[in-house]
Amino acid sequence: MEATVVKTDIEGKTWEGGNKPLTVSYGKMMMWFFIVSDALTFSGFLAAYGFSRFKFVDSWPIADEVFTHFPFLHGVDAPMYYVAFMTFILIFSSVTMVLAVDAGHHMKKNKVIIYLFLTIIGGAIFVGSQAWEWSTFIRGEYGAVETKGGKILQFIDTDGHRVALKDIAHSSSQRDAHESSTGLWYTTDDKRLTTYTIDDIKEGFAHKPNVLIRTQYLDEKGKPIILSREASLEKLNKDGVGIVEGANLKHNEYGTPLFADFFFFITGFHGFHVFSGVLINIIVFFNVIIGTYERRGHYEMVEKVGLYWHFVDLVWVFVFTVFYLV
Amino acid sequence: MAKEHKLAIFRGRLEFKSNIQKIWGIFAFLSLVTIVEVFLGIVKPEFLVVNTFLSLKILNWIFILLTIVKAYYITWDFMHMRDETKTLRRVVVWTGIFLICYLVFIVLIEGNYIFDVYKTGHIKFDF
Numbered sequence: 001m002e003a004t005v006v007k008t009d010i011e012g013k014t015w016e017g018g019n020k021p022l023t024v025s026y027g028k029m030m031m032w033f034f035i036v037s038d039a040l041t042f043s044g045f046l047a048a049y050g051f052s053r054f055k056f057v058d059s060w061p062i063a064d065e066v067f068t069h070f071p072f073l074h075g076v077d078a079p080m081y082y083v084a085f086m087t088f089i090l091i092f093s094s095v096t097m098v099l100a101v102d103a104g105h106h107m108k109k110n111k112v113i114i115y116l117f118l119t120i121i122g123g124a125i126f127v128g129s130q131a132w133e134w135s136t137f138i139r140g141e142y143g144a145v146e147t148k149g150g151k152i153l154q155f156i157d158t159d160g161h162r163v164a165l166k167d168i169a170h171s172s173s174q175r176d177a178h179e180s181s182t183g184l185w186y187t188t189d190d191k192r193l194t195t196y197t198i199d200d201i202k203e204g205f206a207h208k209p210n211v212l213i214r215t216q217y218l219d220e221k222g223k224p225i226i227l228s229r230e231a232s233l234e235k236l237n238k239d240g241v242g243i244v245e246g247a248n249l250k251h252n253e254y255g256t257p258l259f260a261d262f263f264f265f266i267t268g269f270h271g272f273h274v275f276s277g278v279l280i281n282i283i284v285f286f287n288v289i290i291g292t293y294e295r296r297g298h299y300e301m302v303e304k305v306g307l308y309w310h311f312v313d314l315v316w317v318f319v320f321t322v323f324y325l326v
Numbered sequence: 327m328a329k330e331h332k333l334a335i336f337r338g339r340l341e342f343k344s345n346i347q348k349i350w351g352i353f354a355f356l357s358l359v360t361i362v363e364v365f366l367g368i369v370k371p372e373f374l375v376v377n378t379f380l381s382l383k384i385l386n387w388i389f390i391l392l393t394i395v396k397a398y399y400i401t402w403d404f405m406h407m408r409d410e411t412k413t414l415r416r417v418v419v420w421t422g423i424f425l426i427c428y429l430v431f432i433v434l435i436e437g438n439y440i441f442d443v444y445k446t447g448h449i450k451f452d453f
Contacts (some may be wrong), residue, residue, distance in 0.1 A: 022417075035418070036418055040425055040426070047433045050433065050434050051437040052437065057438075064368065091353065097404075307405055317400065320393075321363075321390065
């Protein structure tokens with residue numbers, strides 16, 4: 001059946017699809033196009049963040065007052081050091097990835113294995129760090145009072161140090177949380193009860209003459225506006241309606257809930273990319289070990305997953321700037 | 327697959343001897359830029375915060391500029407965009423840059439407009 005073999009004879013003919021103007025393989029080109037579309041998705045999210053921030057530009061939380069923690073250093077004010085560390089981890093895992101690609105070009109299987117392994121470790125450290133960052137953010141630190149209008153009132157002493165709710169309230173009059181073990185009727189506690197009630201805070205605040213209220217509005221230098229003692233008392237008693245501890249999608253002790261929403265959504269979406277990148281890296285890693293690419297004659301698959309991995313690093317560079325620096 | 331790597335960066339002012347050496351050089355450069363960013367973010371020099379250009383703080387312009395510099399070197403050297411053909415480079419980069427600039431331009435101006443409505447108008451929250 002030799003007749004079925006058709007020789008198309010298109011080599012080198014421009015208008016019959018014979019030449020490759022991009023001189024790049026199909027797989028790599030499609031990875032590039034995927035990256036373009038994914039970059040547009042991410043920039044859509046980041047632009048939406050910018051939109052909301054410009055909308056509330058005079059009351060947006062200041063990132064280095066929100067992210068001030070470092071693991072094992074309790075009570076130490078360490079703005080941004082941890083995210084800087086995370087950035088280095090990701091850049092470094094990019095370096096090991098590109099070293100793996102380079103080793104693949106020279107068909108050095110063992111070097112590819114080592115560098116891919118280091119890349120996977122770096123990615124895992126990054127995802128773990130992000131989990132820690134989330135849990136710290138969700139737990140919160142000082143707590144705040146929420147006003148009728150949904151704004152946040154934080155406490156600060158006359159020396160400029162933040163004051164936690166537990167240092168203001170004398171005692172807690174919060175009722176016990178209802179648990180399903182005590183009966184299934186009236187299970188209306190759909191959210192965690194706060195440690196203190198608003199009345200505890202109001203009462204305690206009246207007895208703390210050196211504590212003031214800091215609003216979430218910023219002055220022209222970008223510092224939050226601090227109320228006088230009289231204005232603080234009036235503001236708290238007139239507008240304070242609830243307590244916020246930590247951050248979730250509805251309440252955020254650091255400022256507007258939108259900040260928390262975008263933080264969870266964008267870093268979560270990026271973290272999901274890192275996570276899937278680690279999974280793909282692991283698959284390629286085992287394929288390298290069993291010699292799939294050695295038999296295929298080239299390590300292009302490492303290059304393709306490398307492109308994806310560098311893209312994840314690239315996105316983080318922007319997320320880092322938009323969330324933590326600007 | 328591009329086998330030959332272009333080893334010169336900074337418009338040919340710095341040429342590396344091998345691809346591996348170039349990778350480490352880029353890493354050093356990216357680290358340096360990150361350190362500068364974090365340093366500026368913690369110190370926040372007064373004159374960079376007070377002065378603005380196009381109603382954005384000079385400090386924020388510096389951050390955005392340094393970020394784009396970092397993005398350039400990640401794409402060009404880690405993703406080997408430097409070694410690809412000019413056409414592929416333009417297909418990927420220009421498309422992205424054009425659409426992102428367009429989106430950011432529109433969306434930020436709209437956000438600023440809504441801020442002004444809140445600030446000066448009588449509509450307080452339901453907008």
